[in-house]
Amino acid sequence: MTDHIREIRPKKLFIKTYGCQMNVYDSDRMADALAPHGYEPTPDMDAADLIVLNTCHIREKASEKVFSELGRLAELRKEGRNFMVGVAGCVAQAEGEEIARRAKGRVDMVFGPQSYHRLPDLIARAERGEMVLETEFPEEDKFAHLPAAKKEVIRARGLTAFLTVQEGCDKFCSFCVVPYTRGAETSRPLEQVLAEARTLVDAGVRELTLLGQNVNAWHGLDARGRSVGLGELCARLAEIEGLARIRYTTSHPSDMSDELIEAHRDNDKLMPYLHLPVQSGSDRILKSMNRRHTRADYLTLIDRIKSARPDMAMSGDFIVGFPGETDADFEQTLQIVREVGYASAYTFKYSTRPGTPGATMDGQIEEAIKTERLAALNQLITTQMRDFGRSVVGRTLDVLIEKPGRMPGQIGGRSPYLQAVHMAGSEALIGSVQPVLIVAAGNNSIEGKIVTHAERNPVSVIESQHPAI
Incomplete structure (x- = not known):
């Protein structure tokens, strides 16, 4: 009862x-x-x-x-x-x-x-x-036991959705707790991911962001037991009718394969915006962090990605004040930021995490120095973000219209670069992708004007032709 x-x-x-x-x-x-x-x-x-x-x-x-x-x-x-x-x-x-x-x-x-x-x-x-x-790590596949959400629930969550495809990490960066809290790297099977994606799209989702602690390490098994990579997964997702956009986060430079770089060249549904953390610009600190790549490796990778997709914009993660970081090491971080030119970035002061190698390293940095370095890095990143916003003014971007605007007669959406875009338009356009001429850039958003059918010039649409930015 x-x-x-x-x-x-x-x-x-x-x-x-x-x-x-x-x-x-x-x-x-x-x-x-x-x-x-x-x-x-x-x-x-x-x-x-x-x-x-x-x-x-x-x-x-x-x-x-x-x-x-x-x-x-x-x-x-x-x-x-x-x-x-x-x-x-x-x-x-x-x-x-x-x-x-x-x-x-x-x-x-x-x-x-x-x-x-x-x-x-x-x-x-x-x-x-x-x-x-x-708090055990069970052998069973939790995703196989989870019921699908009802259509009305998915619709209420919006036009964009997250979809976890990979969990855990085997990299053991010396500052990070993820291997201890999420476990070893595991990848969901291809067909399981595709089935969940279809459920989301059938309910009205137009953009999927594939998630993983180290998402580009995803290697799922297909129906024949063959291991496939993230580039092929994105290609299969692109075949789903109604899905307009694909993103993924977070990536590790060591797992940025040739196949995935080529996917950015060939798959128009894969957005030209990549979050690729580097953490530091100093080879000495990168080694101490156990990042498994050098400064030169990262910069070469950025060049290869932008050669494949000239309109690619980069996002990153940075940690300042890692144990042993000198003024010279920090200057190397500032320099790599200048060389790459980021559209966005997440910046952090190093904080000790119990059980990680970094917590017991010599040379722990004073909090005041961390704060000073973070402020300097944030100032540079803020300038780059503002410059990137201004760089798209005068361009026509494909914008996913997501919601009504704050003002009557206004609607809002997202650019390929995750920028909030505001424009005049009918709420009937919500859910569609529209070419929008960007006319102004603010600190946190950009403004645009929907290009009418008579005004449209497909060559000018940034997603269609991949022009350099």
Whole structure:
């Protein structure tokens, strides 16, 4: 009788997501896994019967943020609120036993990113009074056990979607916790990825971003048991009618294969915007980071990519203040930024992560020096981002129209380079890709004018002819 009541009286699910795009994907799949069991997502934490904190372990003091949130939730329980609490994600994976010990009585479930497909069972165990701790790396394929989202749910999430194709990392960069929280590199089978992609596109998704901690290491098996690479996966995805755009993130320079570079040349649905982290411009620091490439390797790779796709724009990641980094090492980082010319970048001060080699290295950098270097790097990156925005003024870009604008008669979308684009137009165009003449560039967005049929000149459309930028 209890199960029947649960089915006809939906419970409310609130998931607070920290960190990367894969956590966003994981949170959506948790909601999908719980939907058949009577849980409906709510944006209101105060209305929730189940609260899940989907955590990220990349940044410093990640676990303390979790304990702080658990303390706040404990106060709500003292006020008479009745809800269940789960801690998921990479902090749960790395520090699950500590969370279960320190937050005893405040948390009902602690589970890692490889266990969320079993969430209905974990909830049932918690309802029986068990303190659930699931941080093993199971051999089973979690994706094979996850139900597909309903069409109306996918539509509500928007015209763009994330799709995890690869998890884990075997590179063991000395600053990074990913191999310990996400495990070894694994690739989803080709047909499984294609099936999920078709489900998303059938529900109206127009752009897919393929996700992986080291996504260009993806080598999935096809129906014949043959291993294929990311370039071939993108080619197969491009065959799906209705899918307009393909992106992928995050990549490692060591896995940027000839096949994938050629895919950027040959596949017009593969967007000319590539996130390729380098982390430092100093060979000495790159070696200490265990990055497996040199400064010259990276610059040569950039040249090869831009030769294949002249309109390619680059994004990157940079860490300043890694142990042993001198002023000269940091200047090498600034110089590689100048040489590449980034459309966008993510910059970080190094923070020690427990269990990583970097945490015990000699030469830890003072916080004040890290702050000074980060400010200098950000100033350079901000200038490059502004210059890139200005560089597309006067060009015609294909823009995916995604939503109504803030002003009446205005619509908004994204350029091939992930720039927010605002323009006048009808909401009937939402979901279509339109040629847009860029007329102005601001700090965080660009403005354009839809090119009418009479004005259109296909040669000028940047995605069609791959002109250099």
